[in-house]
Amino acid sequence: MILRSILMTTLKNHLTRTEMNQAQAAKLFAVTQPRVSDLIRGKINLFGLDALVNMATAAGLHIEMRVIEAA
Numbered sequence: 001m002i003l004r005s006i007l008m009t010t011l012k013n014h015l016t017r018t019e020m021n022q023a024q025a026a027k028l029f030a031v032t033q034p035r036v037s038d039l040i041r042g043k044i045n046l047f048g049l050d051a052l053v054n055m056a057t058a059a060g061l062h063i064e065m066r067v068i069e070a071a
Contacts, residue, residue, distance in 0.1 A: 007052035014059050029055045
């Protein structure tokens with residue numbers, strides 16, 4: 001859930017920073033405009049981690065993940 005939240009926030013910020021509208025984002029992400037609206041509105045329960053990773057990759061964002069063993 002935390003990873004999904006981080007990805008959604010990052011994607012929303014990217015769209016704002018690049019001044020991309022929802023229709024442009026939908027085309028870039030290969031999804032519908034209502035799907036982008038759901039992303040912007042933060043409807044986290046509608047997005048799987050894989051879908052968000054695909055969107056971030058399409059946006060040209062680099063994703064890194066680290067797993068650290070608990071002490």
